Amino acid sequence: MNFHLYFLLLEILVFFLNSPPSLPLRPSPSWRQQFHSRRLLMFFHFGVNTFTDSERGSGHESPSIFNPERLNASQWMDAAQSAGAQLVILTVKHHDGFCLWPSAYTNFSVASARREGGCGGRVRGRRQGAYVGFYLSPWDLHESCYGDTLLYNEFYRELLTG
Ligand SMILES: *[C@@H]1O[C@H](CO)[C@@H](O)[C@H](O)[C@H]1NC(C)=O
Numbered sequence: 001m002n003f004h005l006y007f008l009l010l011e012i013l014v015f016f017l018n019s020p021p022s023l024p025l026r027p028s029p030s031w032r033q034q035f036h037s038r039r040l041l042m043f044f045h046f047g048v049n050t051f052t053d054s055e056r057g058s059g060h061e062s063p064s065i066f067n068p069e070r071l072n073a074s075q076w077m078d079a080a081q082s083a084g085a086q087l088v089i090l091t092v093k094h095h096d097g098f099c100l101w102p103s104a105y106t107n108f109s110v111a112s113a114r115r116e117g118g119c120g121g122r123v124r125g126r127r128q129g130a131y132v133g134f135y136l137s138p139w140d141l142h143e144s145c146y147g148d149t150l151l152y153n154e155f156y157r158e159l160l161t162g
């Protein structure tokens, strides 16, 4: 065999022996791929501004105006399902700062609402074929420490956990 050809083949062999192993295959579709394949997502904005009939809350509403006496969350899910939504997102705290859960760290929440027992409805999405997510605004027009990054970050973390 021609010496140069022999040397070239040897180099090619060494190249392939040294090439890194292929990356392990990951499960597919990934959660992110699934997220992007969901064509229709639906947001439910529900809070004090629902009862002031405004698009945005100011953060200065009285929490007692929150009075969902005729709430039926199953109707929301039926509407989402009939529209073909595969993911519904409930805004549990919007810019006004009103929380749809009771917290020891604020009184601007369902705990101060007229109706006892919180929101008065449960969003049971999976049973009806949609995924359910929650949205929480980091902006807060109610909380006085908003603007002081360190204090507010601490408040926000505590709000989520207690
Ligand atoms: C809530 O809505 C669902 C779906 O429309 C209906 O089947 C159910 O009877 C309603 N519940 C009440 C208490 O009205």
Ligand SMILES: *[C@@H]1O[C@H](CO)[C@@H](O)[C@H](O)[C@H]1NC(C)=O
Binding pocket: 104, 105, 106, 107
């Ligand atoms: C909530 O209101 C109660 C009663 O007025 C008060 O004692 C408490 O300090 C308030 N909590 C917060 C986090 O503002």
